[in-house]
Amino acid sequence: MTAPEVKRGRPPTFDRATALEAATRLFWEHGYEATSVGELTRAMGIRPGSLYSAFGDKKSLFKEVVQAYGRSPVGAFVGAALAEEPTARGAFRRLLREAAAAYPDPSHPAGCLTISAATNVTVQDAEVAAFLRDLRNANLAAFEARLLTAQQQGELPPTANPRALAAYFAAVIQGMSQRARDGATPAELTRTAELALAAWPQGQG
Amino acid sequence: MTAPEVKRGRPPTFDRATALEAATRLFWEHGYEATSVGELTRAMGIRPGSLYSAFGDKKSLFKEVVQAYGRSPVGAFVGAALAEEPTARGAFRRLLREAAAAYPDPSHPAGCLTISAATNVTVQDAEVAAFLRDLRNANLAAFEARLLTAQQQGELPPTANPRALAAYFAAVIQGMSQRARDGATPAELTRTAELALAAWPQGQG
DNA sequence: CTGATTCTAGAGCGATCGTTCAAGAACGTG
DNA sequence: CACGTTCTTGAACGATCGCTCTAGAATCAG
Incomplete structure (x- = not known):
């Protein structure tokens, strides 16, 4: 180039x-x-x-x-799981489990930088907060797109609500990041990830 | 006095x-x-x-x-739900639904002050961050205590894990606060709350 | 070598930070 | 009225903020 x-x-x-x-x-x-x-x-x-x-x-x-x-392993696992897993359920299961392992990893600061690095900003740095908020909401949109595809392909029943599921999983991920910063262990976060998967429609798995 | x-x-x-x-x-x-x-x-x-x-x-x-x-309505609803509801499931259902309504309420800043007001601090203000973190972890402990009581009283099966459930609901609540600050509507958060309840043991209700 | 270019080192810019202080105003008491 | 006390006012403190500037060092081309 x-x-x-x-x-x-x-x-x-x-x-x-x-x-x-x-x-x-x-x-x-x-x-x-x-x-x-x-x-x-x-x-x-x-x-x-x-x-x-x-x-x-x-x-x-x-x-x-x-x-x-966003290009590093710990920042890219969300996109990788969504893109590489053949099923939506597999993607979100992998995504949640990898978050549970990565967020409390002591080799780097806890949690997700995109989630927590611009929560408290002054008015003159509102642009920085908006920059990260847009990234988070783009992840939410990617969740919804993946779930919508799953519904169109029959993996999710017609009664499922892709947007609601996407928002739910986004909230769980962001909560796991916060919990990691508050000292949560990988074991705790893994159990949280497994419990979160119970919301998957039809009670599969 | x-x-x-x-x-x-x-x-x-x-x-x-x-x-x-x-x-x-x-x-x-x-x-x-x-x-x-x-x-x-x-x-x-x-x-x-x-x-x-x-x-x-x-x-x-x-x-x-x-x-x-913490003594205001929007800050005290967690303790109120835990103390007033006769069943643990009723307490967490009410708690999640009230959070879904309160966090995005436009009459005040979005989300929970205890969760988001000291995420980014300099080293010399680490004490302030620790102050809020201790409050959050005290809420987690209150969750666990309520779930443990429920298990002892037979509301939760012996196979349930009160500590894991408490951490899960804590993560969901904190994620809902973050989502509210990112612009989530009461409708979205209410759907998130209902989905979160699917993790309740035995699939009751 | 000289000259052009790009980087480093370190002082220092104006602005804002949390905080303090002195002077005066507004009260109850004698 | 004067006095003691408490609160208000507005200036100003030293420290730190993000950022800039100048002088000099290190490289390549000729």
């Missing part, structure tokens, strides 16, 4: 992806506004000038963090 | 409860750190000196707001 472009001038002394990972952990743990640029530069090992020339401002750095998070 | 105490000196020009309500709305909407003292004084109609002499500092004002919220 992009031309190779001859390299000129002083080369960067830091790895962009590594720095982005450090920023991700901070935003994931404390959220957008509660993470200061000073904390970011310290964790990323760079000075403010380098941060602003490499990533723009704090807001665009955050958006780049969110995009990278 | 307290002596009548003769009133001396200049009387306050503002109503304490009214000012507390104004502060509650701000903290509820934006959270603890994203609400500045300047916004608080403007909304409460008082100057910084009055705020600090009447409520201590920002942190103690927030705690007083949380306590008042």
Whole structure:
């Protein structure tokens, strides 16, 4: 896509992806506004000038963090489950079980960055909160689309309500993220996932 | 308890409860750190000196707001349902339905203050986040206690898992709060509540 | 080497943060 | 009236916020 472009001038002394990972952990743990640029530069090992020339401002750095998070394993498992599982029920079962394992994983901050990183924002950062809210509501729409397809293919009975089921599973996922941040264990969240599946129409399985 | 105490000196020009309500709305909407003292004084109609002499500092004002919220109708319905309903199933059904109606009520900020007001905090305000987290986990413990009683009284079968059920309903409630802040309607949340009840053991009702 | 270019280092910008303080106003008491 | 007390007012404190700027270091082209 992009031309190779001859390299000129002083080369960067830091790895962009590594720095982005450090920023991700901070935003994931404390959220957008509660993470200061000073904390970011310290964790990323760079000075403010380098941060602003490499990533723009704090807001665009955050958006780049969110995009990278969405492509990482822990951020992409929702889309993977919906796309790869042959049945809708299998997709949501896998999705819930993987959330139960990933959200409390101690190798990274608890819960889901998209769900919890911009809950408390000032009015001048309302755009950041809206950015994440739109991502969450897009996930809700993907849930509904998958369930609608399942109904059209006969996996779900005509009496089922795809939109209601999608909203229910979205609420469960978001609640599991919150519970993980409150200290829930993988065992607890796995049991929550199994109980949540009891809402599946017809009581199959 | 307290002596009548003769009133001396200049009387306050503002109503304490009214000012507390104004502060509650701000903290509820934006959270603890994203609400500045300047916004608080403007909304409460008082100057910084009055705020600090009447409520201590920002942190103690927030705690007083949380306590008042817990005694208000929208903050106390959980405890009321658990205490007043004769059966555990009736208690959780009422609790979920009332949450579905209260969380998206446009007469106040969406969702639950205890759940969402201190999600994103800096390290120096970790105490505030812990304060709300303890309240949430106390609610979880109350869920479990009510379900354990139900099991001992035969309402729940011996095969049921009170702790797992409590964690599940806690996750659903917290997810419903998040969904309400993301724009969910009372109708959506009511359907979520009904679906959530499908996890009740034995498939009763 | 010189020159152009790109990055780093670190001081410092204006704005806002939570909080405090001094001066004065409004009350009950003597 | 004066006095003691309590509250209000508005300025201002030091700290931190996101961000910018300048000087210099490191590279490539010629």
